[in-house]
Every structure is written in structure tokens, then in C-alpha cells.
Amino acid sequence: MQQESPKIKIFNAILVSLIILTVIVIFIGVIYAKVKASPKHIEKMLHNGTAISLTPPLNTSETAYYEVGRIRITTEKEDGSEISPVLVISPWLSYPKEDSVFYEEIARKVPAIKGIMQSYFSSKTKNELLQETEEVIEKKLVAEINAQFTLGKISDIYFTDYIFLE
Secondary structure, rough: OOOOOOOHHHHHHHHHHHHHHHHHHHHHHHHHHHHHHHOOOHHHHHHOOOOOOOOOOOOOOOEEEOOOEEEEOOOOOOOOOOOEEEEEEEEEEEEOOOOHHHHHHHHHOOHHHHHHHHHHOOOOOOOHHOOOHHHHHHHHHHHHHHHHOOOOOOOOOEEEEEEEEE
């Protein structure tokens, strides 16, 4: 049996150490990525206080469609103002819990829903929007959005974010 030279033993030890170190780094990286990329579901955001629901649904026979996403809308300019305030909203829609077919229709019509919201908010000034009550805004939007649906109707709309940027 041939005996290894001390240089080969050192080289093999270094190689094994590098392989082990690489596996550890990859393992730590995967764990870090999983923790960092954990989904921020609205319930978790509300629980942690990073989001505030203006009026959460109380009806347990309904669920919410959150995938509309965050929308940035430029509102009308105020008289004498050079800059149009930007409104950032994160809407979610309340619909019957067990209606998976209607869920699919909502998902298909997200661009139309965003367009309705864009049209509504961009036609008003910041002061007009601040003077309107949440209930009035919601009723108008729900009526316009429901006109787009054929398989069901949303019962309400809520905003996780409703922030003006200037």
C-alpha cells in the first residue's frame, strides 16, 4: 500500500475543509433566503402592525382578494398648485368565501379593476378625496367594479394603504 506524502494529506484536508465550508455557506444562504422571502400575507402584516386595515370585514362567510396590489395614482392638481399629489392605495376586495369560480373572474379582471380605481382617484383633487368619507368612496368603487363582473359580486372594498405623497 502506497503511503501519501504530507503535502497530499494537507492538500486533501484543505479540499475537504473547502467543500464543507461551501456546503455550510450554501445551507445558511438558503435558510436566509427562505426567511427573508417569506410571504407577507395581509393577516401577518396586520398582526405585526405594518399595515392597518381601515375597516376589516366582520363577515366570516366572506374572504378577501388581496392580489390587486399597490397602485400609485396621480390625482388632479389643486388650484394654483404646480404638483399633483400622488395617492398610493393597496385595495382588497371582499367576496363569498367558497366561490372559486368568482375568484378566477376577479383575477382575470384585475387590470379593469385597477383602471376603475385609476380613473376614479385621478379625476379628483387631494382635498376632494379627503373630504369624501371612506364609505362613499367604497360604495362608488364597489358599484363600478361590480358592473364588470358576471359570475358574482364583491360585497366591499378595503384599503390597507391610503397614503398621499407630495
